[in-house]
Amino acid sequence: MMLNMDYAQRRERLARQLPGKSVAILMNPKPAHKTGDQDYAYRPDSNMLYFCGMDEPGAVAVIMSADQAKRMVMFVLPRDPERERWVGPRYGCEGAVAQFKADEAFDIGLLKDKLSEILFALDGVYFDFSQASELSPMLFEVVEKLRHRGRHAAEGPRAFCDLRDIVGEMRRIKDADEIEAMKRAAAVSVAGFKDVCKMLRPGIGEWEVEATLQHGFRARGAIGESFGSICAGGAHATTLHYEANRDRLNDGDLILIDAGAEVDYYAGDISRTYPVNGRFTDAQRDIYALVLKAQKEAIKMCVVGNHMKSPHERVREVFADGLHALGIFAEEPKEILEKNLDFEFFFHGTSHYLGMDTHDVGIAYGRGDDAPAPLLPGVVITVEPGLYFTENDARVPEKYRGIGIRIEDDVLITEDGPVVLTADLPKEIEDIEK
Template sequence: MPAEHPERTALDTLDARPAPIALDEYAARRERLMAELPENAAVIVPGAGLKTRNRDSEYAFRQDSDFHYLCGFPEPDALLVLLPGREAGEAVLFCQEKDPLKEAWTGIRIGPEGAVRDYGVDEAFDNAERSRLNDLLDGRRSLYLPLADASAMALAENVRQSLSARARRGAIAPEHFGDVSAVLHELRLTKSEGELALMRHACRISAAAHRRAMRMSRPGRFEYQLQAEIEHEFVWHGARAPAYGTIVGGGANACVLHYVENAAELADDTLVLIDAGAEYALYAGDITRTFPVNGRFTAAQRALYDVVLAAEERAVAAVAPGVTLDAIHQGVVRDLTAGLIELGLLEGELDANIDSQAYRRFYLHSTSHWLGLDVHDVGSYRVDGEPRALEPGMVVTVEPGLYVPDADDIPAAYRGIGIRIEDDVVVTAEGFEVLTGDVPKRADEIEALMRGDDV
C-alpha cells in the first residue's frame, strides 16, 4: 500500500508560479470592449460584494469575473466606469475608502490612490463619492451594464432619473440601456497567453490533487476525507479555493451528476468519481477521474471504464480549429452507444439506438463546456443559430460519462456504476493542447499509481 502521507514529487512541487495578468493587458481588454460600443456610450460594471454566511460571518470573498477581467481590482463593493473618449481618462473606479479603524479589523484597503497606482485605472474615488456618476455620465446616450444585475440596473436608473431631473439645466440622460455582458463575454471566450499560463497552473495543481486522492483512497474511508485531501493540495499550492463544489461520489453516488453530500463511506470493490478543480488567480481547472476505491478494477468496471476512456480520448483528439463541440459530442454519443451495445446494456442496431436516444438512459449530459474565469465559462455556443466553430485560444472541457441505473433489467455486475473522465483542452492553431495530462486516466496507469509506483 502507498505511504499514508506520500512524499511530494516533482509534479507536486508547484513553486514556479506564472506571472499575473499585466496592467497593459487589462487596459487592452477595456479598449477592445469600448471599441465595440456605439458612439457616445458608457459602461458600468460592478464588482462583487461581501455576502453574509450567518450572523457576523461572511462567505469568502470572490470577485465578479467580468469586473476582474476588465481591471483585476480585488476588493469588494467596487464599481468600474468606462467613458470612451474622455480626455481626463476613460477608466474610472469607485472603491472602499481608506479607514484606519476598519483596516485594523479587516486588513489594509487599497483606496483610490492605490487603485490608480497599482491597477492602472485613470481616476479613482471613494464609494462615498458615487454622486459623481451623474456628471461622469451626463451626455452619454447609451449606458451598457449587466442587465441581469438588479443592483446595477437600480444604479443606472437612479442616474437616468437624476439627469432627467436636471434636463432644464442642460443635462442629458442616457436614452438606452444595453447589455454589456453580450459583448464582454465574447471577448472573454478567447484566452490570451497570460490567461493560458494561469490556466495551465490551475490545471497542474488540480492534477496533483487528483493524484493525491488516488494515493489516499482506501475502503472504509469517507468521501469527505478524499475531498479534504484534494482541497488540501489546492491550498498548499496557492489555489485558495476550489473552482466549484468538489464532487466525491463513491459507488452509486457517482451516478448523481452534481452530487454534493460527500458523506458516504467508500466501499471495497466499488469505484469513486471525483470531479474537482482548483481556482488559481480566479481561473478554473476542471478534472474528473474515476478509479477503484481499493486500487483494482473489477472486470466489469474496467470494461465499462474502457468504453468511456476510448470515447474521451477520441474526442480530445478531435479538438481543432473549425470543429464544433456539437460534432465532438455526436462522436462521443456514437462511441458510447456502440460500447453499450457491445456490453449488452443496449440491444439493436447502432443508428437505431442513436436515433431513439436510447443511450440517454446512461449518458445524460453534453460532452463539453467553455472553461476560464468561470468553470462553466461565458460565450455563445451557437452563432447565427449554428454550432460555433472552435478557434485558437478557446478552452473547453471534454467529459464523456456513463451512469448505469441500479435496475432489474441491468446485469448485476454493472448496476450502480458511474464513470466520467474529464480533461481541459486548449484549441491551438495546430489542433489541441491538453492541460490536465499530469493525472493518469488509463486503467493500468491508475492502478500503478495507487500501488505506489512512479507514474
C-alpha cells in the same frame, strides 16, 4: 492581489467594441453575509478581475467607449485607518489611480452623483444583467433624474445593454496571460488528484478524499476549490452533482471524483473514476474502457474548424457502438442515435468553456441549440463524457447497475491541435490500477 496581466490592453479592446458614446460598468459584489459577524469567503467579480485585476469588495469601474477623453473612472472604499487596522489595507482613490490606472477615482459613496455627471452626455450603458438587481435600480434613478432636468431637451442615455455578449466573446478566447494561469490551475488540480491516488483504499470516507483534494490544492497556493468537490463512491456516482461526500468507500466500488483548483482566479476542472481497491471488476472495466475511448476520441475533435458540439457528437457515436456491443441496447447504433436512446445513460453535455468561471462565459450555442460556436485558438473547454447506470435500472444487465463513470480533462484549442492541460494525470486502465 493583482496579477501580472495586461489589463489596459483588454480595456482598450472592450472600449473599441462599445458603440457611440457609451460606457461599461463593472462591479465587484459586496461581501455575502454568512452568520453573526461572519461573511462568506470573498470572490470578486470575474469581469472586474479580467479588465482591472481589482479585487476589493464593492468596487465599481466605469470603462468609456473609445471616442471619449477618459478611459476609466473607478469608485472604491475610502481609506479608513481605524477600519484598516482590523481588516487590512484598502487601495483608496490613490491606489485606484496608481495601481489600477484609473484616470480618476472617487469614494464609492459618490457613485450616484458622479455617474450622473458621466452619463449626462452618453447614449448607452452596458452592464452585466446578472448584476441588475444591484445596479439597475441605481442606474434607472440616475437616468430618470437626467431626463427630467428643467425644460431643456432631456439628457442621458436611452439604452441599457447587456455587457455579457461582448465580454463573453472576449473571455471565451484566452490570451497568453490567461493560458499561463490556466496551466497553473491545471497543474495544481492534477497534483491534488495524485495525492488522492496515494491515499485511496476501502474504508476511508468520501470526506477524507475531499479533504485531501482541499489540502492538495491549498497547500500548493490555490485560492481553494473552483467548485464543491464531488467525491462519489459507488452508486452515488450516478447522482451528477453529489456533493454530500459523507459515506465510506466500499471494497469493490468505484469512486467518481470531479474537482478542480482555483489558482489566481482561474479554474481547473477534472474528473477521474478510480477503483477503490485498486482493481476494476470486469463489468466496471467494460464501462470504463468505453468512456475512456469516447473521451480520447472526443479530444481529437478539439481542433480549429470544428465547433462546440463536435466532441459531443463523437462521444455519442462511440457510446452508441459500445452500448450496443455490451448488450445494453439491442438496437443498432444508428437507431440509438436517431432516437437519442443514449441520453438515458449520458444525460449531460460533453463540454463547457473553462476559465475564470468553471462554467465559463461565452456563447456555446445559438438560439435553439443549433449554430454551435466555432472552436478557435485560445478557447479552453472540458471534455467529460460519462455513463451512469442507476442501481435499480432493470433495463440494464445487473452487473452494470450502480456504476457511474466520468472522465474529464481540460483542453486548450491551438492552431496545432488540442493541448490537454491536465494530461499529467493518468487515466489509462493500466496506469490507475495498482
